[in-house]
Amino acid sequence: MPWRLLRFALSRKYPEPRIFAAPRELKRHYDVVIIGGGGHGVAAAYYLARDHGITNVAVLEKGYLGGGNTGRNTTIIRSNYLTPEGVQFYDASVRIWQQLSEELRLNLFYSTRGHFTLAHTDAAMRTMRWRAEVNKHYGVDSEVVDAAEFKRACPQIDLSCGGHAPILGALYHAPGAIARHDAVAWGYARGASERGVEIHQGTQVTGIDVVAGRVRAVRTNRGTVETGRVLSAVAGYTPRITDMVGLRTPIIVHPLQAMVSEPMKPWLDPILVSGSLHVYVSQSARGELVMGASLDPYEVQSTRSTLDFVEGLSAHMLDMFPFLSNVKVMRQWAGMADMTPDFAPIMGCTDVGGFYLDAGWGTWGFKATPISGKTMARTVATDRNDPLITGFSLDRFRRYALTGEKGAASVGH
């Protein structure tokens, strides 16, 4: 190590700058308390401060910033969904993503790769045409391509997929991208912190006081804070929080697992998804293949991972890319996906006054980080659902008005 660098590191004059302030004590009162210091929570805090001037805000995080599903997903960003509500919502998100590095002054490694959803059956091809038409109607760049065109974009593919699931074509979505997930949480946290928001890590919510149908206070392992507005953005912990205010939801938590390979030279440019083979894969800036599959088949509220998952996903990866047989798996992990029956999120106001939900993010939450932060901030600030999220409100279940989002990841068609 060069001497000058070491001197810099040990200097009192140039200490390593903190990316966001670490407040010591909880205040007695906040205008808004956000439960959950993941991307969604800190993004909502950022937009509350930036767009609505509400800065007396605390973000309470049980673990550490971005340590939940924000740091556990496979970072795919796209907007080629199936329902009009979904397409418009995610398209607004992609537009924010594309200029987010500049806005947050942090390199998010946002990398537009193009996104192929592979179709192995006639039925899947039909769904792809359906999605492409819905997408085009809303101005989203999306088209159906045949197998030969996909092969040109990804020459390494075995189009027969081992002979049992030949690829017939794909839905191609040129704006499909990946980003560095930790940086997203850090960037929003810094932006929020600079505007006066307090981010309290290691702070677990143990109860919420509701008086006469309105939120009054939040109890934590570090004391009680008074507040009139609480936003819950806790993904797989949502049922535990909604139980505190006596709210019933359809959310069931399933683990969603993922893994990465050892790093390789860059060879895979686009992002690939196969619903039939339960694979989604992209190559990160570090050269690792980032791979995910489908949900675990039954309810578990923990982040345990399994050998079955690695075996199953590896077998399907080898169907697509037989030359990977000597490549090693480096790490595997799981996140807790809060699944809804219609594969759409649950967002907005609830029957409890001052209690707002940002939940039901299942397998599709990361890509929604900017737009969910922005729309939830507006919803909390005005106590009225943002027009973009009215299709996602909790009371849609009471009205039997579901938003059947079959374009979600890890959903079979």
Place this chain on the structure above:
Amino acid sequence: MKILVCPVNGPRVVTEFVYWGEVRQMPDPDRVSDDAWADYVFNRNGAPGVKKEWWCHAPSNTWFIAERDTERDHVLRTYLPGES
């Protein structure tokens, strides 16, 4: 691989089983309010805990109940409906 004990067929690998959710009591559709019926249709107890769940051993179509800690994914016991 995880092993689950079928009350009829004994210990089998978990991939032979299908999970069918928590055991719930259906309200009488003729007497219940619309809100209560929607609550039954959609809403679930999603918090962790020891739950009674429907499982099916698919090859033999044996439906049974498992008591499982859903946070630790630990099955306490399994039995046929009607037994306890």
